[in-house]
Amino acid sequence: MDRLTFRKASEQDLDTVIRMLADDVLGQQRERYETPLPDCYREAFQAIHTDPNNELVVACVRGEVVGVIQLTFTPYLTYQGGWRATIEGVRTSSTTRGQGIGTKLIEWGIQRAKDRGCHLVQLTTDKKREDALRFYEQLGFTASHEGMKLKL
Structure with missing residues (x-):
């Protein structure tokens, strides 16, 4: 694989990012990948982009x-x-899955958390994502807590 680079996402990346988020069974149920993208995605991007405690980062080849x-x-x-770092929304392009990009994304996120002085990195994944659970365990994450959610 060619060299993988990381950079802060720009609004021009939004279409590709939302396509990746929607490109699985669970993502298809909750995302709206349409042209043009619904305004809610641009609004969320702006909130993330302007918050010093949030980073949306893309991996590029x-x-x-x-x-x-x-x-x-x-x-x-x-x-x-x-301080803690929470990892969310990890996705790789369907055309590049299985090439180690997900591992590199998580390793990059862990290093970024260390650079920011965090003592802990946490994440959640849907229990239906058995492959993701195994993937995160292989990277050293442990299911040490029982997470709960309340949809509003």
Whole structure:
């Protein structure tokens, strides 16, 4: 594989990012990949882009976006006022899956969390994503907590 590079996502990347988010069974149920994209995606991008504790980063090969990761940095009173990084929305292009890009995205995210002084990196994945669960475990993540959600 050619050299993988990482950069902050731009609004011009949004179409590709949303296409990747919608390109699986669960994503098809919750995303709206349409042309033009619904305004809600641009509004969310602007909120992420202007928040110093959020980073939307794309992985590129020869300038082509092939992966995405979102990092959110949160201060906590626990762990003596420690910071945590939350990894969300990790996807790779369907044409490049199985080439190690997902691993490189997570490794990059972990290093970025260290660079920001975080003591912990956390993520969630849908229990239906058995391959993703195995993938994250292979990278050293443990299912140490039971996560819960309430849809509003």
